Amino acid sequence: MQGSSNLPIHFHRERTQRQLDTRFEELLAKLRKNRPSEDPWVVRRAYEIATERHHDQLRRSGDPYMTHLLEVAHILADMKMDATTLTAALLHDVVEDTEFPVSRIQERFGEETARLVEGVTKIGRLNIVAPEARQAENVRKMLLAMVHDVRVVVVKLADRLHNMRTIEFLSPEKQQRIARETLDIYAPIAHRLGMGAIRNELEDLSFRCLEPELFLSLQKEVSDKAEVHKRFLDDVQSTIRTKLVENGIPAELESRLKSLFSLHRKIVRQGRGLDQIYDLLAVRVVTDTERNCYAALGVVHHIWRPVPGRFKDYIAMPRPNLYQSLHTTVIHGGQPFEVQIRTQEMHRIAEEGIAAHWKYKDGKPVNSDDDQRIIWMRQLIEWSQELQEPGEFLSTLKVDLATAEVYAFTPKGRVIELGRGATPVDFAYAVHTEVGHQCVGAKVNGQMVTLRHEIVNGDVVEILTQKGHTPSRDWLSFVKSSHARSKIRHWINLHEREEATEMGKRLMEKEARAFGKALRKIPEADLEKIAADHGLSKIDDLYAAVGFGKYSARQIISKVLGEGAKPQESETDDAKPTIVKTVKRMLGMGDAPLVVKGHDDLLVFRAKCCNPIPGDDIIGYITRGRGVAVHNKLCPNVQNLLYQTERRIAVTWGGQSAATFPVQLAIRARDRAGLLAEITAVISGAGSNIRSLESRPDRINARIDASLEIADRRQFETILASIRKISGVLGVERVYQPGNSGD
Numbered sequence: 003m004q005g006s007s008n009l010p011i012h013f014h015r016e017r018t019q020r021q022l023d024t025r026f027e028e029l030l031a032k033l034r035k036n037r038p039s040e041d042p043w044v045v046r047r048a049y050e051i052a053t054e055r056h057h058d059q060l061r062r063s064g065d066p067y068m069t070h071l072l073e074v075a076h077i078l079a080d081m082k083m084d085a086t087t088l089t090a091a092l093l094h095d096v097v098e099d100t101e102f103p104v105s106r107i108q109e110r111f112g113e114e115t116a117r118l119v120e121g122v123t124k125i126g127r128l129n130i131v132a133p134e135a136r137q138a139e140n141v142r143k144m145l146l147a148m149v150h151d152v153r154v155v156v157v158k159l160a161d162r163l164h165n166m167r168t169i170e171f172l173s174p175e176k177q178q179r180i181a182r183e184t185l186d187i188y189a190p191i192a193h194r195l196g197m198g199a200i201r202n203e204l205e206d207l208s209f210r211c212l213e214p215e216l217f218l219s220l221q222k223e224v225s226d227k228a229e230v231h232k233r234f235l236d237d238v239q240s241t242i243r244t245k246l247v248e249n250g251i252p253a254e255l256e257s258r259l260k261s262l263f264s265l266h267r268k269i270v271r272q273g274r275g276l277d278q279i280y281d282l283l284a285v286r287v288v289t290d291t292e293r294n295c296y297a298a299l300g301v302v303h304h305i306w307r308p309v310p311g312r313f314k315d316y317i318a319m320p321r322p323n324l325y326q327s328l329h330t331t332v333i334h335g336g337q338p339f340e341v342q343i344r345t346q347e348m349h350r351i352a353e354e355g356i357a358a359h360w361k362y363k364d365g366k367p368v369n370s371d372d373d374q375r376i377i378w379m380r381q382l383i384e385w386s387q388e389l390q391e392p393g394e395f396l397s398t399l400k401v402d403l404a405t406a407e408v409y410a411f412t413p414k415g416r417v418i419e420l421g422r423g424a425t426p427v428d429f430a431y432a433v434h435t436e437v438g439h440q441c442v443g444a445k446v447n448g449q450m451v452t453l454r455h456e457i458v459n460g461d462v463v464e465i466l467t468q469k470g471h472t473p474s475r476d477w478l479s480f481v482k483s484s485h486a487r488s489k490i491r492h493w494i495n496l497h498e499r500e501e502a503t504e505m506g507k508r509l510m511e512k513e514a515r516a517f518g519k520a521l522r523k524i525p526e527a528d529l530e531k532i533a534a535d536h537g538l539s540k541i542d543d544l545y546a547a548v549g550f551g552k553y554s555a556r557q558i559i560s561k562v563l564g565e566g567a568k569p570q571e572s573e574t575d576d577a578k579p580t581i582v583k584t585v586k587r588m589l590g591m592g593d594a595p596l597v598v599k600g601h602d603d604l605l606v607f608r609a610k611c612c613n614p615i616p617g618d619d620i621i622g623y624i625t626r627g628r629g630v631a632v633h634n635k636l637c638p639n640v641q642n643l644l645y646q647t648e649r650r651i652a653v654t655w656g657g658q659s660a661a662t663f664p665v666q667l668a669i670r671a672r673d674r675a676g677l678l679a680e681i682t683a684v685i686s687g688a689g690s691n692i693r694s695l696e697s698r699p700d701r702i703n704a705r706i707d708a709s710l711e712i713a714d715r716r717q718f719e720t721i722l723a724s725i726r727k728i729s730g731v732l733g734v735e736r737v738y739q740p741g742n743s744g745d
Contacts, residue, residue: 018066022053025072032079033088040085044111045075048092051110055100062171070164071095077160081354087153090118094157097123121154122161141187152356155191159200162188166207181211196323196355205263213266216732220262220269223276231259231283238334239285242341245301246287253289253298260284270670270732273703280312280331281340288349292317295343299328302341306332312340317348321407322419325352410461423482424457430465431486438489440467454480472497479639502549503542510548513555517563528562535561550649552624596632597656598622606630606653608663612637612738615663617715622653637738662711664693665718666737672730673704684724685710688717703732 026049030042052071059067075091089111096102097119104123108116121144148155166184169177185208192201210217235257246253260268260282268279276282287298295317312331320326327344344352408420410429418432426446431438443466444451457463473490481487507521514521526541533544536553547553596606606622612634614620619635632653633640671677678697685692685708693709712718718736725734 019053022066022068022072025069025076029072029075029079029088032076033085036079036082037084042085044115045085045088045092048089048111051102052092052096055096055102059099061168063168067095067099070168073164074157074160077163078157081156081160083153083156086115086118087157089115090122090153091157091160093119094122094161118151118153118157121148121151122157137183152195155195156197156356159188159192159197159204163200163204163207166204166211169207169211177211181208184208185212192355194323196321196325196351197353198325198355199353202261202264206261209263209266213726213733215727216266217262220266220276224259224262224265234335234337234339235283235285238339241305241334242285242287242302245305246298249297249301251289251294251298251301253287253294256286256288258284258286266732269703273670273705275703280309280338283337284340284342286349287341287343288346289343290345292345295328295345298343299330299341302330302332302343306334308332309338317344319409319417323355327352408457408459410457410459410463413462413464418463420457421482425454425480425482426451426457426463426465427453427477427481428483428486429457429463430467431481431483431489433465435489437465437467438486439473439493440469440471442466442468442471453477499546503546504549506545506547506549506555509555510545510559513559516556517559519559519563524562532558532561550624552649552651596620597654598630598651606632609633609637609639611639613664613666615665615712615714615718616655617718620653620655622651624649624651634738636736639738662691662713665710665712667706667708667710667725667734668737669706669708669725669734670732671704671706671728672732673699674730677704677728677730678706680728681706681708681725684728685721688721688724689713690717690721707737 026046030045033040033042033045053068056067056071061067061070071092071094074094075088078087078091093107093111093115097104097107104116104120107119144155144158162184165180169180172180184204189201189204189208192198192204206217239255239257243253243255260279265276265279265282268274269276272278287302289295289298309331312329314329317326317328326348327342329340329342331338331340333339408422408424410418410420410424412418412433416433418429420428420432426444427438427441429444430441441453444453444455445464445466446455446457446461448462473493475490475494477490478487481490511521514524529541529544533539533541536544536547538544538547544553544558548555548558596608598606606629608614609623609631614632614634614637620632621635621640622630622632623640625631630651630653669681678695682692682695690713691711693711694707695709696707698705698707710721712721722734725731
């Protein structure tokens with residue numbers, strides 16, 4: 003190949019095009035094999051258009067852009083997707099990148115293909131500048147398109163998978179952003195759709211990008227034991243195979259090692275070492291019938307005694323994503339391992355998920371099970387319409403996507419699917435909205451429990467109700483499901499708004515009297531104009547805003563009556579500056595440089611639950627009588643408190659301050675000599691004072707809780723980055739305290 007760089011440019015282009023054409027013919031070969039009845043001509047025409055439109059475009063890697071489109075199509079062909087889906091994959095970037103309108107795609111390929119391409123195309127042309135808002139709208143758009151045709155997200159997942167495989171060519175900042183989005187949103191969506199193979203690869207690629215040192219450390223730990231694990235798995239497979247043959251049960255056996263990210267998550271969550279993870283090693287038994295699945299389970303339990311509490315029957319009770327299998331954990335030679343038993347069809351569904359069921363008849367999907375699998379999408383759409391704040395939408399979406407499944411029962415035997423950590427209130431709302439509203443207590447397995455009690459698999463839950471009982475705002479601090487949260491918010495919004503409207507009207511009546519006027523004699527047109535000036539649609543909205551404390555009654559009445567109007571003198575007026583100073587001291591406002599946009603007369607204080615520091619993304623919440631509480635947007639109480647737009651208010655950081663602020667850290671690490679000394683040295687080296695430091699070691703790992711004095715976000719991120727580089731550190735995160743929100 004020496005001297006190839008001296009060849010004419012057109013020679014390189016021709017050779018590259020030949021390579022692309024060869025890859026395309028391989029794609030058509032897969033389509034013909036998987037779906038012999040489908041005409042590949044439409045896919046060829048899509049390839050020709052994509053080649054023409056992307057002719058001179060290159061990826062960051064220097065490869066022709068067409069390589070990306072072809073690889074996405076190959077991922078889909080490997081899932082045995084139809085010709086329409088492959089066509090959409092080849093065309094999915096022409097609208098966004100080459101100004102080839104969807105209308106032309108519809109003319110050439112039909113409405114179905116055009117709808118798929120439109121669903122996958124980003125919202126690039128919308129005038130949204132903020133990255134968080136853009137991300138939120140892209141996800142909303144995808145969810146809406148998924149409900150009409152789930153192939154939209156299948157293409158999107160294939161697109162994201164190839165982008166993650168080539169992510170090293172992007173800037174470090176983009177790598178972090180895309181990997182985080184993949185781990186928080188796309189991998190959980192793949193899990194919800196039962197696409198296990200894609201989910202695992204997305205998680206591992208994201209893990210490698212976000213935590214490269216931890217990834218490599220765990221990868222080395224696993225690879226160091228690879229030979230030992232192989233011998234062990236070969237031994238148990240041979241034993242199982244022999245016994246299955248003796249019992250006349252046909253089966254194929256394979257082994258698997260848990261994915262690196264799944265291992266990391268379990269190590270961190272359970273505080274265990276690698277050797278203590280029960281399902282680190284697994285053997286899959288794939289047989290022909292459901293009956294033989296249970297027969298094979300009996301054979302396995304005859305060879306080894308099962309570990310109590312580790313058996314799961316997902317055949318009798320499939321997961322919401324339709325995953326089916328029998329799981330049992332047994333011990334051989336002191337080493338625990340998992341055995342998964344399933345049929346061929348169950349295995350295909352476990353790997354490919356909803357893609358495995360995508361069969362068409364007369365152009366329409368025929369498998370009704372798919373509707374069950376996307377019920378959660380419809381629920382996401384319902385509550386996403388209520389969440390206008392991009393950060394709130396994304397944070398709630400991440401919670402819902404990441405939630406593990408719990409199955410509980412009503413006293414009559416109805417199965418209720420819940421998220422991990424769900425409470426009786428979540429259960430009540432899952433049964434019916436009115437049951438949730440009127441919930442006053444619960445019995446779990448016949449025993450009275452608190453409404454904060456955590457429900458686990460197999461619990462029988464009886465909800466106690468009382469007619470006329472209403473939801474409590476306190477429930478928002480502990481319910482887990484977006485469904486329950488949405489219903490509670492809606493009720494509180496409706497009823498507290500009525501109270502706020504009445505309160506605001508009374509305050510304005512009182513203030514009008516102070517000016518020598520009666521509120522009822524002020525023309526409605528004047529009040530409507532003031533409401534419109536504040537972005538409100540009607541007078542009742544203005545009253546509610548005053549009732550919630552967003553605007554003062556005096557401020558509104560002064561604007562209505564004009565600059566010349568003056569209230570009667572009050573001897574308490576001169577005392578206001580002193581009162582304000584005293585209240586500020588009492589609330590701990592100190593030197594925190596916080597500014598409420600458009601208001602210079604409101605009390606402002608930092609919420610104690612999250613203690614925001616300069617540089618944090620913040621949001622204000624109008625409390626009842628204490629002024630504006632300022633929260634970090636990542637604070638868990640933001641989700642609980644900001645269910646009413648009337649009580650939100652924009653706040654910003656003001657000028658420089660010499661003050662420092664308390665921040666809580668939780669550090670997870672493998673316990674070793676000198677660990678605490680290295681951590682304290684890093685913190686001191688960054689110029690931070692340590693208020694307290696407490697280590698809680700177990701046999702292998704340690705949790706270290708630290709309270710630091712921090713000047714601003716930049717100093718805090720420097721400390722975080724330095725701690726993460728310390729050998730043995732598994733993770734470090736900022737701790738926020740639920741409750742104590744300042745409401």
